[in-house]
Amino acid sequence: MDTAATLTAMHQAMGRHFGPLHWWPGETPFEVMVGAILTQNTSWKNVEKAIGNLKAAGVLAPHALDALERQALAELIRPAGYYNVKSLRLKAYVRWFVARFDGDAAAMAACDWRGLREEVLSVKGVGRETADSILLYGCGLPVFVVDKYTWRILSRHLLINPEDDYEAIQQFFRDHLPAEVALYNEYHAQLVNVGKAFCRPTARCAGCPLESFEHRADEV
DNA sequence: GACCAGGCACATC
DNA sequence: GATGTGCATGGT
Numbered sequence: 001m002d003t004a005a006t007l008t009a010m011h012q013a014m015g016r017h018f019g020p021l022h023w024w025p026g027e028t029p030f031e032v033m034v035g036a037i038l039t040q041n042t043s044w045k046n047v048e049k050a051i052g053n054l055k056a057a058g059v060l061a062p063h064a065l066d067a068l069e070r071q072a073l074a075e076l077i078r079p080a081g082y083y084n085v086k087s088l089r090l091k092a093y094v095r096w097f098v099a100r101f102d103g104d105a106a107a108m109a110a111c112d113w114r115g116l117r118e119e120v121l122s123v124k125g126v127g128r129e130t131a132d133s134i135l136l137y138g139c140g141l142p143v144f145v146v147d148k149y150t151w152r153i154l155s156r157h158l159l160i161n162p163e164d165d166y167e168a169i170q171q172f173f174r175d176h177l178p179a180e181v182a183l184y185n186e187y188h189a190q191l192v193n194v195g196k197a198f199c200r201p202t203a204r205c206a207g208c209p210l211e212s213f214e215h216r217a218d219e220v
Numbered sequence: 221g222a223c224c225a226g227g228c229a230c231a232t233c
Numbered sequence: 234g235a236t237g238t239g240c241a242t243g244g245t
Contacts, residue, residue: 035226036226037227039225039226039227040226040227040228041224041225041226041227041228042225042226042227043224043225043226044225044226045225046225047226081225082227082228085228085229089228124228124229125227125228125229126228127227127228127229128227128228129226129227129228130227130228133226145226147226147227148225148226148227149226150226188226191226192226195226196225196226200224201223201224202223202224
């Protein structure tokens with residue numbers, strides 16, 4: 001089985017196991033963008049609390065967040081951790097989003113993803129995974145999101161080298177899967193679900209939908 | 221109580 | 234250019 005066929009078979013196996021995942025868990029594109037920043041190195045459970053606070057305060061909208069004091073924002077997002085740096089990052093992103101698109105996600109989504117990715121990456125506090133999550137899940141653009149789980153699962157299944165960097169892993173998917181938004185969306189969501197449930201740094205594999213695929217026995 | 225969580229920027233060598 | 238460190242809450 002070649003690489004493309006393996007990736008497709010894995011997608012199908014995960015699909016049988018999890019069913020449709022309906023990602024990203026957010027009601028609006030802007031909520032997705034905010035969540036993408038808040039979830040940096042943080043469990044989604046904690047992010048949900050922070051987003052709940054923003055909704056309750058009536059500030060989960062571009063212009064409202066742009067107008068909010070940084071310190072007040074930090075207090076609202078406290079449950080998501082790193083609240084001081086994340087308040088700065090959120091403010092920086094929202095400032096850009098309002099200045100560039102007047103907070104209009106549809107206008108943003110109409111851009112070519114290549115140039116847009118560079119622009120988003122230029123915002124301080126927005127790295128590659130955050131930018132790509134915003135582009136794929138917030139804007140519906142065909143950009144594969146790579147994260148720690150993606151790296152770990154592909155490494156353990158011998159599809160990439162553990163030394164491969166972000167761009168190399170992203171290129172790997174571009175090379176072996178059709179560039180379809182729905183497919184990229186579902187695939188990344190499936191990898192995160194497998195990662196959470198079966199592919200932890202220490203615990204692994206028991207009952208994993210990818211268990212039958214070739215994998216290494218040692219830790220990665 | 222240690223470890224981990226859907227990263228990122230910055231310092232230092 | 235590679236490697237290390239700070240940021241912080243909350244669940245297991």
